[in-house]
Amino acid sequence: MKFENTLAFARNLDISDPLKHFRQKFHLPKVNGKLALYFTGNSLGLQPKTTKSFINQELADWAALGVEGHFHAKRPWLHYHKFSKKVLAALVGAKSMEVVAMNQLTVNLHLMMTSFYRPTSTRYKILTESGAFSSDQYAFESQLKLHKINPDDGLIELKPRQGEYTLRTADILKAIEENRNEVALIIFGAVQYYSGQFFDIKAITDAGHRAGAYVGFDLAHAIGNVPLSLHSHQVDFAVWCSYKYLNSGPGGVAGAFVHENHANNPNLFRLAGWWGYREKDRFQMKKGFIPIPGVDGWQLSNFPVLSGAAHLASLKIFEEAGIKNLRKKSELLTGFLEHLLKSIEHYSEYFTIITNSNSRERGSQLSILMKKDGKKVFNSLTKKGVIADWREPDVIRVAPVPLYNTYQEVFQFVDIFRNALIK
Numbered sequence: 001m002k003f004e005n006t007l008a009f010a011r012n013l014d015i016s017d018p019l020k021h022f023r024q025k026f027h028l029p030k031v032n033g034k035l036a037l038y039f040t041g042n043s044l045g046l047q048p049k050t051t052k053s054f055i056n057q058e059l060a061d062w063a064a065l066g067v068e069g070h071f072h073a074k075r076p077w078l079h080y081h082k083f084s085k086k087v088l089a090a091l092v093g094a095k096s097m098e099v100v101a102m103n104q105l106t107v108n109l110h111l112m113m114t115s116f117y118r119p120t121s122t123r124y125k126i127l128t129e130s131g132a133f134s135s136d137q138y139a140f141e142s143q144l145k146l147h148k149i150n151p152d153d154g155l156i157e158l159k160p161r162q163g164e165y166t167l168r169t170a171d172i173l174k175a176i177e178e179n180r181n182e183v184a185l186i187i188f189g190a191v192q193y194y195s196g197q198f199f200d201i202k203a204i205t206d207a208g209h210r211a212g213a214y215v216g217f218d219l220a221h222a223i224g225n226v227p228l229s230l231h232s233h234q235v236d237f238a239v240w241c242s243y244k245y246l247n248s249g250p251g252g253v254a255g256a257f258v259h260e261n262h263a264n265n266p267n268l269f270r271l272a273g274w275w276g277y278r279e280k281d282r283f284q285m286k287k288g289f290i291p292i293p294g295v296d297g298w299q300l301s302n303f304p305v306l307s308g309a310a311h312l313a314s315l316k317i318f319e320e321a322g323i324k325n326l327r328k329k330s331e332l333l334t335g336f337l338e339h340l341l342k343s344i345e346h347y348s349e350y351f352t353i354i355t356n357s358n359s360r361e362r363g364s365q366l367s368i369l370m371k372k373d374g375k376k377v378f379n380s381l382t383k384k385g386v387i388a389d390w391r392e393p394d395v396i397r398v399a400p401v402p403l404y405n406t407y408q409e410v411f412q413f414v415d416i417f418r419n420a421l422i423k
């Protein structure tokens with residue numbers, strides 16, 4: 001689309017937006033009594049108006065039924081992890097038996113690494129992007145140490161080329177090939193949290209498998225943001241959280257994917273708990289763990305129903321909107337943001353957009369690297385009612401989310417940003 005740099009153009013895009021009615025399904029935060037310009041759905045998604053009634057249903061069933069709610073609640077708690085499967089499977093491109101809502105992201109990462117990081121004396125390295133999210137780095141470091149491997153030796157972190165901010169796919173594939181005899185596990189943030197780069201999942205997975213490694217992805221910034229095809233791309237495992245694009249509330253229940261190729265293999269080592277035990281005789285409390293087939297066999301504990309209720313409220317909205325439709329709008333919204341930012345006079349004196357300019361290589365987020373006065377500019381945005389995200393030392397992350405952000409908001413944001421630069 002050829003974008004124009006006017007409020008009237010933005011207004012027309014909003015009027016013809018087929019997803020515009022979804023905005024009214026969310027509570028929109030205010031600053032000083034006025035609607036905020038909320039561009040932080042990549043950090044904490046907004047609350048659907050239906051969340052309260054979903055949680056209230058469980059509170060009412062708990063009050064009325066006590067423990068019997070496990071069987072007789074409107075959504076019986078015993079089966080709660082099953083209610084999100086259909087939508088989660090659609091979001092990540094998987095079969096239902098390959099996805100499950102459980103735990104928190106970092107917990108799931110450790111569970112998956114326990115199964116898929118099985119180093120030997122020769123094949124023991126983990127290959128990842130440099131600057132992965134801190135929690136992932138700590139997980140990699142501690143998993144290496146668990147196997148008595150020095151992280152300085154066992155961890156390969158790929159850096160962008162000198163003067164570049166994102167990784168070239170060709171360089172990733174070359175690094176995998178160069179380490180083909182030693183690499184045990186390849187793991188990337190599918191959408192990189194800092195740069196916003198959307199990696200080529202299929203190319204990385206194929207190269208990893210050719211090298212004889214398992215391949216997994218952290219989908220924290222990808223699920224609900226970009227369409228995914230984990231099953232057909234043969235990804236071995238993935239983990240995600242639900243509080244960002246999935247709008248399921250702070251600390252909401254996370255999720256995991258294990259490919260069918262592995263999910264029915266009871267011999268694949270895992271840390272086990274009773275909720276992953278064969279369903280029909282789970283309550284016989286017998287010795288000797290027998291997993292449920294599918295990723296459900298990685299569950300440890302009984303399901304967190306209250307946060308799961310919030311999750312279902314939000315997933316219902318995704319089911320109505322459809323991830324492909326959301327992606328279409330997201331590419332336009334982010335493209336419009338990029339166009340307006342690059343229309344600022346002499347913009348390159350003030351900032352560089354480090355996120356990929358090819359829309360297939362990014363999601364909803366643009367990361368703006370500030371060349372001067374970054375924190376000052378960010379603080380002045382905050383004063384004007386913009387809720388964006390500051391990442392030390394010099395990056396402002398802005399994420400226009402297609403479910404609730406508008407083209408006019410993008411226009412207003414860039415107007416405020418431009419004024420903040422020039423001051």
Ligand SMILES: Cc1ncc(COP(=O)(O)O)c(C=O)c1O
Nearest residue numbers: 104105106133135189193220241
């Ligand atoms: C890419 C990424 N990985 C991991 C985490 C940690 O998630 P949790 O605290 O849910 O384990 C986050 C949190 O923002 C994240 O963005």
